[in-house]
Amino acid sequence: MKAFALMLIAVLIGAMAAAGIAEDIDNCCFVDRQCNSDQDWINGWHAFENNQCGAPAQSAAQTSSQPTGGTPAQIDNCCFVDRQCNSDQDWTDGYWAFQNNQCSAPAQSAAPTSAQPVSAPGAQVDNCCFVDRQCSSDLEWMGGWHAYQNNQCAAPGQSPASAPGAPQSARIIGYTNGSIQPSTSFTRLPTLDSGPISYSNCCEQNWQCNSDEDWQAGYEAFGRKQCQLPGSVISIVGDADFVDYMAIRLEELRNGMPERYYYALRGLDKLQQASPDLLGGHVDEIGRTFFVPWSGPRTDGFETRMSAVIVHEACHVHRADAGHQAYACDLEGTIREELICREIELEVVIGLGAAPHVIEWVRGMVARTPETMRSSYPESLC
Numbered sequence: 001m002k003a004f005a006l007m008l009i010a011v012l013i014g015a016m017a018a019a020g021i022a023e024d025i026d027n028c029c030f031v032d033r034q035c036n037s038d039q040d041w042i043n044g045w046h047a048f049e050n051n052q053c054g055a056p057a058q059s060a061a062q063t064s065s066q067p068t069g070g071t072p073a074q075i076d077n078c079c080f081v082d083r084q085c086n087s088d089q090d091w092t093d094g095y096w097a098f099q100n101n102q103c104s105a106p107a108q109s110a111a112p113t114s115a116q117p118v119s120a121p122g123a124q125v126d127n128c129c130f131v132d133r134q135c136s137s138d139l140e141w142m143g144g145w146h147a148y149q150n151n152q153c154a155a156p157g158q159s160p161a162s163a164p165g166a167p168q169s170a171r172i173i174g175y176t177n178g179s180i181q182p183s184t185s186f187t188r189l190p191t192l193d194s195g196p197i198s199y200s201n202c203c204e205q206n207w208q209c210n211s212d213e214d215w216q217a218g219y220e221a222f223g224r225k226q227c228q229l230p231g232s233v234i235s236i237v238g239d240a241d242f243v244d245y246m247a248i249r250l251e252e253l254r255n256g257m258p259e260r261y262y263y264a265l266r267g268l269d270k271l272q273q274a275s276p277d278l279l280g281g282h283v284d285e286i287g288r289t290f291f292v293p294w295s296g297p298r299t300d301g302f303e304t305r306m307s308a309v310i311v312h313e314a315c316h317v318h319r320a321d322a323g324h325q326a327y328a329c330d331l332e333g334t335i336r337e338e339l340i341c342r343e344i345e346l347e348v349v350i351g352l353g354a355a356p357h358v359i360e361w362v363r364g365m366v367a368r369t370p371e372t373m374r375s376s377y378p379e380s381l382c
Contacts, residue, residue: 028053043091050092078103101129128153133210153185169240173250174265176231180217181208182269184235189274189282189291202227205287206269208235225286228321232265238273238294245297246271249307256352260311267314267321283313285320301355305362308348315341335373342366 029035029044031053047053079085079094081103097103104126129135131153170184183206203209203218206227221227234250236243253261269288274281276295283290290313297303319325319337326333346362354362 046092050095052092052095101135169243170235170237171243171247172233172235173247174231174233176229176233178230180214180229182206182229182233182235183208184237186237187270187272187284187287187289189272189278199287202287205284206289222286227269227286228266228288229269232262234265234268234271236271238271238292241297242273242292242294245303246292246306246310249303249310252304252307252352253311253348257348260348260351263318264310264314267317268310271310281309281313283316285317285325288317290314301358302361304352304354305345305349305358307352308345308354308362311348312341312345315344331374331377334377335370338373339366339369342369 026048027035027044028047029040031048033040033044035044077085077091077094078097079091081098083090083094085091085094126148127135128148131148133153172181172184176182183203185208187205199205200222201209201215201218202221203215205222207214207218207221207229209215209218218227236246236250238246250261250264253264267288268283268290271290271292273294274291276293278291278293281291281293290310298306316337319340324337326337342362343366346359346366349359349362
């Protein structure tokens with residue numbers, strides 16, 4: 001009897017509206033849903049008060065996190081994505097979380113177009129879409145989730161517990177012929193106490209990957225040891241003063257020796273700030289990343305030498321690409337490879353017009369290379 005009375009009220013209101021009779025509507029049961037119980041009508045009233053009539057409201061009596069019905073419904077509530085909602089407040093919270101891109105699961109619908117989420121107190125953040133990028137499709141949300149799991153959010157908003165030493169600034173210079181850009185995230189460098197770091201995907205090193213397709217391509221490219229990006233492009237990752245300094249070094253190359261500028265950009269995909277204790281720096285020839293020891297900019301003429309060092313490290317990557325990489329126990333081969341790249345470094349400081357004392361310092365380094373490397377080469381490697 002009660003259900004019949006409720007249906008009759010709905011019919012009467014519909015007839016009044018059709019006849020042009022003004023009537024205040026304050027329940028979504030009159031707008032977008034069938035209500036067959038007291039609880040449904042209560043839920044409809046709450047939904048109307050919260051401007052949720054557009055959502056396919058689920059009865060609080062249902063505990064499934066997925067919408068019912070034979071056809072796919074528009075998803076505009078996190079209750080359909082990553083949580084169980086068993087009360088009006090749960091559904092209200094889920095609705096507003098969805099509007100602010102705060103569903104924690106990586107499969108949020110492409111429906112929202114907001115560029116950045118509005119942070120909610122205590123909200124769980126496990127997706128780079130909440131940190132450093134605009135995500136407007138399911139694939140981008142999946143890519144953001146993958147990137148977060150691998151500490152690849154470029155912005156410093158990622159939790160310090162999951163991304164220690166995250167960079168504060170990043171910049172991309174040059175251009176690429178492909179869709180994948182160089183990574184602007186912080187790549188971990190192996191240390192003596194942490195041991196080697198196992199990678200299986202170019203996306204974990206020097207690729208900026210934003211979709212499942214990117215991650216699949218990165219996995220296949222890593223297996224071929226071909227993480228190089230097409231075109232001439234490089235990213236600089238670190239503190240703001242480091243990024244600015246290295247950008248100036250690249251600009252010096254571009255203006256003074258453009259052929260060596262493009263040689264550097266084709267050989268390296270990332271310049272990343274590293275501890276000043278990393279003497280001499282380190283180049284990852286598969287990840288195409290130069291880890292640059294950094295204690296601050298130099299202003300004594302040796303800044304031009306840093307421009308040449310970038311080319312030096314790109315030389316090692318180019319030679320590895322060509323199959324000339326020396327093995328750890330091949331001392332003479334290692335000396336030969338280092339000498340070739342140091343001679344290119346000398347060529348660059350001369351070509352850029354470095355101060356005479358800098359040129360002579362590099363010239364002396366080249367001349368002493370065989371002697372210094374033989375005397376310092378660790379026999380324990382073999």
